[in-house]
Amino acid sequence: MRIYNTLSKTKEEFVPVEPGQVKIYACGPTVYNYFHVGNARTFLFFDIVRTYLTYKGYQVKYIQNLTDIDDKLIQQSIDEDLPVNVIAEKYIEGFFTDIEALGLRKADDYPRATEYIIEMIELIRKLEKEGFAYNVNGDVYFSVASFNGYGKLSGKNLEELKAGARVEENPDKKHHADFTLWKSAKPGEPSWDSPWGKGRPGWHTECVVMSQKLLGDSIDIHCGAVDLIFPHHENEIAQAEAITGRQFVKYWMHGGFLNISGEKMSKSLQNFFLTRDILQKYDAEALRFFFLSKHYRSTIDFSEELIKEADRAVKSLYQALNEVDYSAFKNEKVTIPEEMEEFRQKFENAMEDDFNTAKAIAVIFELAKLTKINFLKTRDNYKASAFLLVELGSILGFFSNLDEKLATNLNDLSGKLIDLLLSCRTRLKQEKNWQLADLIRDDLNELGIQIKDTAEGTIWRLNR
């Protein structure tokens, strides 16, 4: 299994710190709003990483944090005229609603920043004591010059950062790349007591503390989107490794951005899409297909047209199962013949090459095709390939509500009524009353009931 590591800028063989176990820390949302489709892509991808590693037999511990105190939350609390903790609760609830709608599995824990204030203060004190941090009037900064190795993740050096220049000068800082560990509170802001006075922790500290507390000093995978490489993750490394002297994270994984029509999503451009709004209009698996059809590190361009296209693609996958009447044999015990395992192998090869989901999806489609061919030609092995199709597809999160989507019976009465209508239509056809027969067909179609006139007679299916 090979994973691209931002730290080395290469694909590396994946070897967990402790054999058989994988510890993953995923940067979660700052809960000042419902999350957008870009967040959704990131969250969804790391859920796939977790799911795949679990499928491979690793014992995975997966943590995703919730940032529930920070400047944006404070601003939002002013905008909505609600206390910060109420804002946080509101959007945390929204977060859980939305990830469920997206079909993500729950993380093992969702630690919140405000639950770890004491631990953060403790960390900052240690940093200060050991000369990595300094206090200026109640604001505590991390001194980047004191940590040798600063910039190793993002590939920046302190000189370049200085030359960057576009940064607002803060005369309190020794080096302008120094970042805030503890921020003193202005009147009215939520705050906690600390050795430096009332204030709140800086953003970069929470992930270090929660990662170390819940997963240990050295973990396997820490992930987020590319924008977090600098400064967020760079700053995490500095704090964590300054204290422990050990490698904080073995594999840093970063997902690519999602743009809207070639442009970065931003509120000012009015091209901002909340995940919940998109899920209102489109099927969650269509969105999932859209995300996974491109490699996770590439920038992806979002448009509703592409979601519609993805929706058609997903439907054709379901259609394959419909064709072979998967519902009728889904509870049977079927063993997958040896020669069919080559598909699993191809699928795994794709996934194990830095999670090449686009390639893995191609295998899924090949399997769908094979299933139909087996069914039509030989009637052999089609059950096995259907099972394999569902198994592998499920790893990518597809086929999550098969029963609903494959349903051929509404309920007894409705089904019988449809059958009744169809037998009338058959009679009309025999009488060559095409006009009326077609009317019934078209009207049923309007209702989402698709008629198929086959050699064996007329059958119907719910159009998904």
Next chain:
RNA sequence: GGCGACAUCGCCAAGUGGUAAGGCAAGGGUCUGCAAAAUCCUCAUCCCCGGUUCGAAUCCGGGUGUCGCCUCCA
């Protein structure tokens, strides 16, 4: 200004030296009373120029274009 990424069929997208996966769309055939569905078939030499090599979409150099990071951001 500094650092970096990318450019493959109408659209989306794999592919990191051995002769272009997959999806969507499109066209044609079969089936059908007509349709739909299904099914079969068709559909690219990889931004440009130069180089390395027996051989390059894949490596090197130079262009052009797009994008990202350097500031809160998934």
